[in-house]
Amino acid sequence: MMELEVSSDTSAYEVAAVLDEAGRLADHCVRQAVAMMDTHGVVVLTGLLSEAEAGAGLDLVHQTVADPDRAHCSFASETDNSYKRRDFCSLPSSPPVKRFAATLCQRLEGVLTEYCGPSRPLLEIATFTSYQGSSHQYVHRDPSGVISMFAAVDDVSDQQGGTVFVPGTHLFGGVGNTHGGKANELMELFRKRCNLRIFRHNLAKLWAMRKDPVTPLAPGEFRDRVFSTKWDQHQPNLLRFLLGKNAQLSLAMLGPLTLWKLWRQGKALDRLFPIVQTAPRKGTVILYRSDLLHAGPDNRSSQPRRIIGMSIARDMIEHKYWHDGYSPHPTLAAEPLTLRDLLDYPVGAEPAGRAAAA
Numbered sequence: 117m118m119e120l121e122v123s124s125d126t127s128a129y130e131v132a133a134v135l136d137e138a139g140r141l142a143d144h145c146v147r148q149a150v151a152m153m154d155t156h157g158v159v160v161l162t163g164l165l166s167e168a169e170a171g172a173g174l175d176l177v178h179q180t181v182a183d184p185d186r187a188h189c190s191f192a193s194e195t196d197n198s199y200k201r202r203d204f205c206s207l208p209s210s211p212p213v214k215r216f217a218a219t220l221c222q223r224l225e226g227v228l229t230e231y232c233g234p235s236r237p238l239l240e241i242a243t244f245t246s247y248q249g250s251s252h253q254y255v256h257r258d259p260s261g262v263i264s265m266f267a268a269v270d271d272v273s274d275q276q277g278g279t280v281f282v283p284g285t286h287l288f289g290g291v292g293n294t295h296g297g298k299a300n301e302l303m304e305l306f307r308k309r310c311n312l313r314i315f316r317h318n319l320a321k322l323w324a325m326r327k328d329p330v331t332p333l334a335p336g337e338f339r340d341r342v343f344s345t346k347w348d349q350h351q352p353n354l355l356r357f358l359l360g361k362n363a364q365l366s367l368a369m370l371g372p373l374t375l376w377k378l379w380r381q382g383k384a385l386d387r388l389f390p391i392v393q394t395a396p397r398k399g400t401v402i403l404y405r406s407d408l409l410h411a412g413p414d415n416r417s418s419q420p421r422r423i424i425g426m427s428i429a430r431d432m433i434e435h436k437y438w439h440d441g442y443s444p445h446p447t448l449a450a451e452p453l454t455l456r457d458l459l460d461y462p463v464g465a466e467p468a469g470r471a472a473a474a
Contacts, residue, residue: 120313122391124274126160129283129392133164133401139223146226149403153227157286157408164223165267165399173216173269177243177422180205189242189443193253193412195348199337201250206445207241207424209453217241217426217453218461220267220401225459227403228428231263234456236429240442244412244423246277249331251318251341252414253350254364255280255310259441260287261431262406267424268396276421277413278394279402282306285389285409295388306385307409309378311365314411318352321414330418406441428455 131149134142141149141164152159165173180186181203188197189204196202207213217238221228239262258264272278285303292300322341325333341351349364360368393413394402404410406427415421427442 120280120310120391121386122280122393124393124395126392126394129156129158130160130162133161135223141224141226143226146230149227150230153231153403153405154288156283158281158283158402158404159227160394160396161224161401161403162397163399164401165219167399169216169219170267170269170399172212173267173424174422176207176212176216177245177269177424180207180243181245187443187445191439191441191443193251193348193350195340195344195346195351196246196250199334199340201247203243203245203247204443205243205245206443206448207243208445209447209451213241214453214458214461215463216424218458219463220265220426221428221455221458222461222463224265224401224403228263228455232428232430232455234454234459236431236455238444238448238453238455238458239427239429239433239438240444241424241426241448242443244421244425246412246415246421248415248418249325250277250414251321251351252277252314253411254314255282255307255409255411256349256364257287257409258406258427259433259437260407261429261433262427262441263430264404264406264425264427266396266402267426268398268400268402269424270422271398272394272396272421272423273417273419274393274395275415275417276395276419277415277417278396278421279423280391280393280411280413281404282389282391282409286405287407302381302385302388303409305374305377305381306389308365308369308374309382309385310391310411312370315352315357315365318414319354322352 129152131145134145136142149159186205189206193202193204197204266279295302322338325331342353343355344353349362356362357366360366
């Protein structure tokens with residue numbers, strides 16, 4: 117998106133996945149990944165899944181989207197879901213889904229167990245499909261105390277809108293002492309400035325879509341995305357912006373003092389908080405701390421963006437707070453799974469992968 121200064125160079129946050137004889141991430145890769153997670157809040161593990169494993173995930177996405185009774189996620193992008201701009205759907209606890217989740221967890225055991233105890237619950241596994249005309253999410257944090265991951269089951273290009281992250285904005289102990297003791301204030305200023313630009317971008321895009329023959333608006337869509345009283349934290353809703361009903365961005369957050377600080381601190385914010393956009397190749401897995409600032413961009417390509425996401429608790433999470441950010445499928449809610457369940461789940465013969473360097 118042109119309104120934000122975004123880098124597509126993720127090389128500083130990448131680890132090339134090497135597997136040991138047991139099919140787990142090799143020790144030296146684990147150390148690199150943990151160091152990046154601690155320092156930046158995110159790590160991009162390239163080539164973690166084989167072509168066949170990523171293909172199995174892609175099959176799950178296609179099967180889910182083709183199911184008229186699919187369970188749409190309720191935590192975000194509900195309007196986009198209803199107008200078929202996105203298909204954010206929670207996945208059931210079926211054997212193929214558990215096998216895919218278990219493969220990821222077993223492959224990443226050395227990293228996940230650095231943060232998550234074996235009794236911690238699987239909060240969600242879901243498919244995130246975005247189509248042309250989708251809205252750009254606001255920069256936000258998910259509920260804290262969670263390790264999340266995105267598995268690219270197909271190639272994702274810049275135009276398809278790979279997730280944007282703001283490295284170093286995760287809320288570790290003592291983070292408030294960084295940046296001269298002003299880290300929390302500066303991060304919040306930065307988030308507001310990003311979201312003002314995203315708000316403007318989404319409004320301009322919707323206005324143009326009214327006469328766009330490629331991605332025309334459906335009847336009632338403009339009203340629901342701009343003036344609806346319905347809850348949706350990631351739409352350019354003018355009504356909820358003016359009434360202060362959006363926790364991500366509202367007029368009440370933009371008093372004269374805040375606007376003056378945004379103008380005065382603009383260059384410093386750009387320097388302190390670089391934004392990177394991922395464009396993962398098929399088989400790449402992005403692991404990140406849930407409270408890292410991030411956003412799911414709009415898809416500006418005719419090709420859908422397809423991702424499978426999974427989140428595991430690394431701390432106790434109050435049940436209502438959990439559902440503010442995650443949408444477990446009814447089958448997962450009825451029969452919860454833990455990290456230990458996934459680490460012990462039989463995934464069959466070891467899939468082909470890179471052998472550790474001698």
